[in-house]
Amino acid sequence: MTAVSGRGGPVVLPEPGPEPVDLGRFGGFGGRFVPETLVPALEELEDEFRHAWSSGDFRREFGGLLDTYAGRPTPVTECHRLSERLGVRVLLKREDLTHTGSHKINNVLGQALLTRRMGKNRVIAETGAGQHGVATATACALFGFDCVVFMGAVDAQRQALNVWRMGLLGAEVRTVESGSATLKDATNEALRDWVASVETTHYCIGSVVGPHPFPWIVRELQSVIGSEARSQCREVLGGDDPDAVVACVGGGSNAMGTFAGFRDTAARLVGVEAAGEGLESGRHGASISRGVPGVLHGARSLYLQDEHGQIREAHSISAGLDYPGVGPEHVALAESGRAEYDSVTDHEALEAFRLLAESEGIIPALESAHAIAWVAREAGAALPSGSTVLITLSGRGDKDAAQLADAFADTGSGAGSGTASGTGNDGP
Numbered sequence: 001m002t003a004v005s006g007r008g009g010p011v012v013l014p015e016p017g018p019e020p021v022d023l024g025r026f027g028g029f030g031g032r033f034v035p036e037t038l039v040p041a042l043e044e045l046e047d048e049f050r051h052a053w054s055s056g057d058f059r060r061e062f063g064g065l066l067d068t069y070a071g072r073p074t075p076v077t078e079c080h081r082l083s084e085r086l087g088v089r090v091l092l093k094r095e096d097l098t099h100t101g102s103h104k105i106n107n108v109l110g111q112a113l114l115t116r117r118m119g120k121n122r123v124i125a126e127t128g129a130g131q132h133g134v135a136t137a138t139a140c141a142l143f144g145f146d147c148v149v150f151m152g153a154v155d156a157q158r159q160a161l162n163v164w165r166m167g168l169l170g171a172e173v174r175t176v177e178s179g180s181a182t183l184k185d186a187t188n189e190a191l192r193d194w195v196a197s198v199e200t201t202h203y204c205i206g207s208v209v210g211p212h213p214f215p216w217i218v219r220e221l222q223s224v225i226g227s228e229a230r231s232q233c234r235e236v237l238g239g240d241d242p243d244a245v246v247a248c249v250g251g252g253s254n255a256m257g258t259f260a261g262f263r264d265t266a267a268r269l270v271g272v273e274a275a276g277e278g279l280e281s282g283r284h285g286a287s288i289s290r291g292v293p294g295v296l297h298g299a300r301s302l303y304l305q306d307e308h309g310q311i312r313e314a315h316s317i318s319a320g321l322d323y324p325g326v327g328p329e330h331v332a333l334a335e336s337g338r339a340e341y342d343s344v345t346d347h348e349a350l351e352a353f354r355l356l357a358e359s360e361g362i363i364p365a366l367e368s369a370h371a372i373a374w375v376a377r378e379a380g381a382a383l384p385s386g387s388t389v390l391i392t393l394s395g396r397g398d399k400d401a402a403q404l405a406d407a408f409a410d411t412g413s414g415a416g417s418g419t420a421s422g423t424g425n426d427g428p
């Protein structure tokens with residue numbers, strides 16, 4: 001295992017990507033479906049970002065934070081033992097090595113800079129498992145902003161440690177009892193707060209979702225993943241691009257940020273959704289495979305819905321893939337065929353979690369384990385033997401360790417049991 005590139009060099013921000021068209025439409029998806037009171041704030045945010053993203057000052061400041069605070073550039077790591085096992089050459093883009101342990105920090109630092117430029121001093125955010133809430137609270141502590149994080153009461157109970165972390169970072173966590181008391185209800189409540197507080201408050205959305213301009217802004221802020229990875233891959237591969245680029249898809253920000261760097265190459269782009277307990281079970285988070293067009297949280301996209309058009313709860317063993325929708329640009333990429341989307345089950349993700357730990361000494365976030373699982377399953381099949389694949393490791397797995405100790409204990413094949421064959425393919 002060799003870190004081939006990265007650390008120590010300056011952060012090189014990506015060139016600005018495609019400008020939004022038609023109020024943030026990606027084909028028939030995206031757009032801006034919000035109460036009128038929010039339109040001026042979204043227009044201000046769009047203007048501010050467009051100006052900032054091409055301004056040397058902003059880019060220097062953002063690049064500096066990514067470097068000295070977030071720990072970028074993150075390396076690309078070649079996985080020799082895993083490659084040998086799978087028969088494909090695996091490279092990992094190591095977002096797990098950033099401050100706070102996932103790619104979410106890239107987005108929140110950029111939005112914090114925008115907040116300051118707009119003269120605002122209060123930030124609100126929604127969070128499901130708490131990961132975006134913790135990232136936002138981190139950036140707010142750094143900038144000295146007031147921070148309120150909306151979280152469903154059910155989620156807050158499940159993720160008590162993250163609630164405590166946000167408090168430690170100086171944020172107020174407001175629990176939401178309405179509806180199913182989970183992420184979609186927290187998002188509704190955050191939008192309600194924003195309507196009333198928009199003069200002083202920025203709403204920091206955590207993925208490439210929500211009304212225009214968020215899907216565009218979050219993609220651009222995350223595309224540092226792809227631009228770094230592209231040049232690092234070229235260094236490792238003697239000037240070539242990988243044959244395939246794979247990332248997990250919740251709302252879709254780590255995937256979109258990665259794909260942005262490879263859009264104009266010949267690389268296959270593969271997004272991996274959560275199939276949960278299986279697509280047929282109805283308990284999954286696969287909005288692209290099984291979603292229905294609709295409008296939620298300010299944008300037209302694919303959402304998990306019942307026969308009455310009510311939003312269905314998503315399910316995944318990984319909290320970060322547990323969102324009933326997906327960023328509109330992914331839907332457009334799926335429709336055009338430029339990117340492919342597939343899904344893996346909870347069970348497959350658990351296997352991959354252990355596989356990467358055993359074969360490379362890297363414990364992935366459960367979300368990221370979905371991308372690993374797809375490569376492990378498709379090596380020699382959809383992914384021909386001998387191909388080279390870059391996988392974005394969106395986060396580290398420490399946060400999942402306690403939950404997984406339970407999951408492995410339930411299935412009687414624990415980490416630490418010595419896993420008799422060591423192939424990672426023999427249970428749970």
Ligand SMILES: *Cc1c(COP(=O)(O)O)cnc(C)c1O
Pocket residue numbers: 102103104131132206207208248249250251252253254255320321365367368394395396
């Ligand atoms: C939040 C999260 C995700 C899912 O979000 P995307 O917007 O789809 O990237 C994936 N991995 C990790 C580690 C996360 O924290």
